[in-house]
Amino acid sequence: MSxxxxxxNEYPESLxxxxxxxxxxxxxxxxPDSKDERGNEAELRGLFEAVIFLSGExxxxxxxxxxxxxxxxxxxxxxxxxxxxxxxxxxGIRLLEISKGYQFATSARYADQLRRIMGLxxxxxxxxxxxxxxxxxxxxQPISIAEIDALRGVSSRMMVANLMKKNLIKPVGRKELPGRxxxxxxxxxxxxxxxxxxxxxxxxxxxIKELAFGGxxx
Amino acid sequence: MSxxxxxxNEYPESLxxxxxxxxxxxxxxxxPDSKDERGNEAELRGLFEAVIFLSGExxxxxxxxxxxxxxxxxxxxxxxxxxxxxxxxxxGIRLLEISKGYQFATSARYADQLRRIMGLxxxxxxxxxxxxxxxxxxxxQPISIAEIDALRGVSSRMMVANLMKKNLIKPVGRKELPGRxxxxxxxxxxxxxxxxxxxxxxxxxxxIKELAFGGxxx
Amino acid sequence: xxxxxxxxxxxxxxxxxxxxxxxxxxxxxxxLDITEVPLALVTEQYIAYLRMMESLNIQIASEFILMASxxxxxxxxxxxxxxxxxxxxxVPPLPPDLVERLLEYKKYQAAxxxxxEKFEKQSDCFFRTIEQGxxxxxxxxxxxxxxxxxxxxxxxxxxxxxIEQEEIVFDEVLVSDRIAYIEAVLSSCxxxxxxxxxxxxxxxxxxxxxxxxxxxxxxxxxxxxxxHRLFGEIRIFQGGAYNVSPEAEHTAD
Numbered sequence: 078m079s080x081x082x083x084x085x086n087e088y089p090e091s092l093x094x095x096x097x098x099x100x101x102x103x104x105x106x107x108x109p110d111s112k113d114e115r116g117n118e119a120e121l122r123g124l125f126e127a128v129i130f131l132s133g134e135x136x137x138x139x140x141x142x143x144x145x146x147x148x149x150x151x152x153x154x155x156x157x158x159x160x161x162x163x164x165x166x167x168x169g170i171r172l173l174e175i176s177k178g179y180q181f182a183t184s185a186r187y188a189d190q191l192r193r194i195m196g197l198x199x200x201x202x203x204x205x206x207x208x209x210x211x212x213x214x215x216x217x218q219p220i221s222i223a224e225i226d227a228l229r230g231v232s233s234r235m236m237v238a239n240l241m242k243k244n245l246i247k248p249v250g251r252k253e254l255p256g257r258x259x260x261x262x263x264x265x266x267x268x269x270x271x272x273x274x275x276x277x278x279x280x281x282x283x284x285i286k287e288l289a290f291g292g293x294x295x
Numbered sequence: 296m297s298x299x300x301x302x303x304n305e306y307p308e309s310l311x312x313x314x315x316x317x318x319x320x321x322x323x324x325x326x327p328d329s330k331d332e333r334g335n336e337a338e339l340r341g342l343f344e345a346v347i348f349l350s351g352e353x354x355x356x357x358x359x360x361x362x363x364x365x366x367x368x369x370x371x372x373x374x375x376x377x378x379x380x381x382x383x384x385x386x387g388i389r390l391l392e393i394s395k396g397y398q399f400a401t402s403a404r405y406a407d408q409l410r411r412i413m414g415l416x417x418x419x420x421x422x423x424x425x426x427x428x429x430x431x432x433x434x435x436q437p438i439s440i441a442e443i444d445a446l447r448g449v450s451s452r453m454m455v456a457n458l459m460k461k462n463l464i465k466p467v468g469r470k471e472l473p474g475r476x477x478x479x480x481x482x483x484x485x486x487x488x489x490x491x492x493x494x495x496x497x498x499x500x501x502x503i504k505e506l507a508f509g510g511x512x513x
Numbered sequence: 514x515x516x517x518x519x520x521x522x523x524x525x526x527x528x529x530x531x532x533x534x535x536x537x538x539x540x541x542x543x544x545l546d547i548t549e550v551p552l553a554l555v556t557e558q559y560i561a562y563l564r565m566m567e568s569l570n571i572q573i574a575s576e577f578i579l580m581a582s583x584x585x586x587x588x589x590x591x592x593x594x595x596x597x598x599x600x601x602x603x604v605p606p607l608p609p610d611l612v613e614r615l616l617e618y619k620k621y622q623a624a625x626x627x628x629x630e631k632f633e634k635q636s637d638c639f640f641r642t643i644e645q646g647x648x649x650x651x652x653x654x655x656x657x658x659x660x661x662x663x664x665x666x667x668x669x670x671x672x673x674x675x676i677e678q679e680e681i682v683f684d685e686v687l688v689s690d691r692i693a694y695i696e697a698v699l700s701s702c703x704x705x706x707x708x709x710x711x712x713x714x715x716x717x718x719x720x721x722x723x724x725x726x727x728x729x730x731x732x733x734x735x736x737x738x739x740x741h742r743l744f745g746e747i748r749i750f751q752g753g754a755y756n757v758s759p760e761a762e763h764t765a766d
Contacts (some may be wrong), residue, residue: 122386122387123385123386123387123402123404123405124387124405124408124409125387126386126387126388127386127387127388127401127402127405127409128387128409128412128413130387130388130399130401131401131409131413132413133640133641133642144412167341168340168341168344168345169340169341169342169343169344169345169346169348170344170345170348171638173638180640181348181640181641182638182639182640183345183348183349183638183639184341184345184638185634185637185638186341187341187342187345188636188637188638188639190342191342191345191346191349191639194346194362195346195349195350195639197349197639199636200632200636203629203632205528205530205625206530208625208626208628208629208632209530209621209622209625211625211628212621212622212624212625212627212628213621213624215624215628216621216624228617228618228621229530229531229533229618229621230531230532230533230534230576230580230614230618231530231531231532231533231574231576232574232576234697235697235700235701237697238694238697238698238700238701239701241694241698242698242701242702242705242709259690269635270632270635270636271628271631271632271635272631272634272635272638273631279624280624280627282620282624285620285623285624285627345639348641349639349641351641351642423665424717426661426665427665427666427668427669429665430663430665430666430669431666431669433666434666446669447669449717449721450720450721450724453720497663498663500666500667500670
């Protein structure tokens, strides 16, 4: 397709995989080639930063791969260097890896002041029952309502409906059980609200369990 | 009001105008006071950065004076240091002074690429259903939603609403049918996007048939 | 019930998420290990708690009652002579399968509190909301050529007969499911936006099924549908329970 061709024209040689590898090897020599490569990387870095800044939602690595004809490893290296830079700088802005992508956010340190000054609302808290239901779905997805009920010992239909309304969970298919009930799983918004990059970033249940019969509820 | 009091507690002394002036004078001495002052300035600097980042519009110096009980000179010094930092850094983001306020923006250097990339992202949003609906409206205008539904075999209300949002179509009158439904047609923007002068420049359906559309994406 | 007793109730009255939650708290209060806590004691406390709720006119969910009868069953079973060596000092503990259920449940309760921490931490980070107009000179640019447009139209004209086949998508998404879902959503709130009935990127089938479900519900007078203005958001209300809000008066048509 033509957009890709256009793209290649703009970064004529350095973005081909082979070329990039070659240039990497030469990086120590400080020859004109490696200078170009470095200039190019700085250029891409700035461009990535601008794109992430403009985007209203987390941009996944695949976005950069697709739009810049760059390979995933290279894209990740560039973005990680941006993440690190904002981290070290320790200012008001952070680049976060969240919900399968990267997005700028304000530093948590200023939360209270920002809420007050910008008139931001505190995010609505989730009830105990909703959190319980959500944690079961998060760990056991895909899971049917009947299975959630069995674990909680109480009907969870309302909780599931409410979590759906908050777009934290969604139906993800059907269970191969009698009646083929709907099965639920978590959404990308879930990841975003809980500061997770992917579902496997959740702490292992076995790790949490150690707290279980201590006075964790106090 | 209590939020203001809270604020004063958080920056106990340095924010009173008099105090701040005094501390400025002492800055060279590197005593414990000036260290506090510097920590505070870093804190304010981060906070200002976060506030400007979150704000959708340029924030004037007076905003900071009002919200942080800081004097204008001090506010300007802090913000200018942020402007300088982003300038020197020479990345994808700049802090700009525009229309009497400060706002983050992407570096002008990337304008073309950003237009293309962010445009690409928006292009994807014209789904197959929207394209179908748009083509029917283009060829059959003025046409009611019910008539579009009949042609597509599915409800097109959402598609029509989305196309309206993109300003590709608009209501152009009412149909002389039961219930006098609204009829839709294409907009001037539609013509512009497709490089047409007037709607009759659209190729005839018979001409389309002759083209036969060999490959999928030609 | 004496004043003193009812005061005590108010103090100890917590909202328990379900019978397992209540049981767990009773066990915790006994300060005994879950495998050692006497079945009789827990049963007694559990039933006393339900009585208290009852006396306060608090509606008790059927699940709580069910658990009470379950506990009584376990207790009576434990009282029957087992034929094994009798030990007068033996105090029957909770049955192992109940202990297992409780531990499994507790695992997710712990996970829930770890999720809560994450939620609260994350709610301190703010993201920019990007206004459409903010990308100033980015003109809207469609990745659609004139030919794409023509082809789409031509395809529709050509495939008038095949449309019916495409519609068999209904198999996957049952209208009855959508009805149940919409009713569940509406049982917890007065109204909901049509668009909020969908998760990200709903399939055509989900949209159609939802649409049909809404029509069906409207026909049965179980919901009311309101659109504030032409192409405004469609809002769905519980049947008979909607009040026209001030904005709704601007209904254009």
